[in-house]
Amino acid sequence: MASQSTTKEQLFELLQLTYFNGIDGANPDQAVEALHEKIRWRHTQVWEHDGHDRSTTDTLVGRETVREFLTRRIEQMQVVGIKHKVGKVLTDGEYGAFRAVVVGPTGKSVPFLGWVELEEGKISSYMVMPEL
Secondary structure (H helix, E strand, O other): OOOOOOOHHHHHHHHHHHHHHHHHOOOHHHHHHHEEEEEEEEEEOOOOEOOEOOOOEEEEEOHHHHHHHHHHHHHHHHHHOOEEEEEEEEEOOOEEEEEEEEEOOOOOEEEEEEEEEEEOOEEEEEEEEEOO
């Protein structure tokens, strides 16, 4: 059970303003501020690049592990020039879902879906996959 309820606006801020803007701005330290210390993080590749395709799913546990992963991957994303844009966000305060897109430098976009669990005002479980 969550110790505090997270609003839709707060979830959007965690996802877009902290997490994805941190990734897009090459700042993994900012990105992981949205994540609970004991995050369970599962990411199926959305934008295929540098040998990463939709058959790749990374599963990590712990904020420091995610920070290390993002530190390595952000450089590749910067070269590709992609940005993440969160659209719709839904939450009951404890669980949430969102739709977003990855946008490339030519304007091509690839939609994806996410599911999160929230604890202590942070994302404690994160799962993302491409939208079919």
